[in-house]
Amino acid sequence: MGFEAFRYIDLMGTFVFALSGALAAIDRRLDLFGVVVIAFVTACGGGVIRDLCIGALPPAGLTNLAYVAVVGLAVALAGGFQTRLQKLAQPTLFFDAIGLGFFAAFGVHKVYTHIPDVELAVLLGVVSAVGGGILRDVLLGRVPVILSKDIYASAALLCALVQVGGELQWLNPAFSAWVGIGLCTGLRMLSLRYGWNLPGIGKVL
Template identity: 90%
Template sequence: MGFEAFWYIDLLGTFVFALSGALAAIDRRLDLFGVVVIAFVTACGGGVIRDLCLGALPPAGLTNLAYLAVVGLAVALAGCLQTQLLRLAQPTLFFDAIGLGFFAAFGVHKAYTLVPDIELAMLLGVVSAVGGGILRDVLLGRVPVILSKDIYASAALLCALVQLCGELTWLDPQLSAWLGIGLCTALRMLSLRYGWNLPAIRKVQ
């Protein structure tokens, strides 16, 4: 898959995560500035951390106006359609599930392209996917989803693994990203629908 296709994947992930962040901020009754900040951090936070780890400076999320434009569009959409969007069951988690795979796939592709190391690509693919959500939850005073027993980072890891197989040409590079995104989103959505969780260590009474 060419660079242009991954560029659009990154922008789609940015939009969905920005929408997730904006809805979470609106639900907490933040003002307009607060909504924009939370949306931007959610959408670009993971990518900025990834780029800092790769030495890709300055991070694309802080210099490319396309990201800011996409975040602005998501905030406007969340503001105009908040009633309809907030009717969704757990809207933040719903849009998180969609964006998770997009960012994991792009994160692996960018990391492996710049530094062809399997472990690093897997790690930064997951960081790209979950980093913004962690920052959002911390800023909003919530326990980050990744630290709960939900299937979240593991879904991103599945997508990262599939995308890495594409980078290594073990799978068709033209299909690996979309396959990984589909599997990641499906696993996350099914876990939300049926209450699938990772095992937890029970607290001794």
């Protein structure tokens, strides 16, 4: 898969994560500035952390106007269609589930392109996917989803492993990202639909 395809994957992930953040901020009745900040942090936070870790400076999320435009579009849509979007069951988690796979796949690809280390690529691929959601939840005073029993980081990990298989040519690189995204999003959506969770500590010890 070429660079342009991954670029579109990154922007699609940015858009749906920004929607997730904007809807969460609107639900908390933040003002316009607050909604924009939460949307931007949700969409770009994980990528900024990833870029800082691999030395890709300055981070793309802070210098590329395309990210600002996509976040602005997501905020406008969230504000204009909030009534319809809020009718979705748990809209923040719904858009989170979609963005999770996009960012995990792109994160692995970017990290492996800069530093061809499998462990680092998988780790920072997951960080790319979950970092923005963690920052959003902390800023909104909520327990981050990753710290609950939800199948969240594990879904991102599945996508990251599939994508690193594509980077290593173990899987067809033309399709590995889309397979990983599909598996990640499907697993996350099914876990939300059927209440699948990781076992609590009391069930393990």
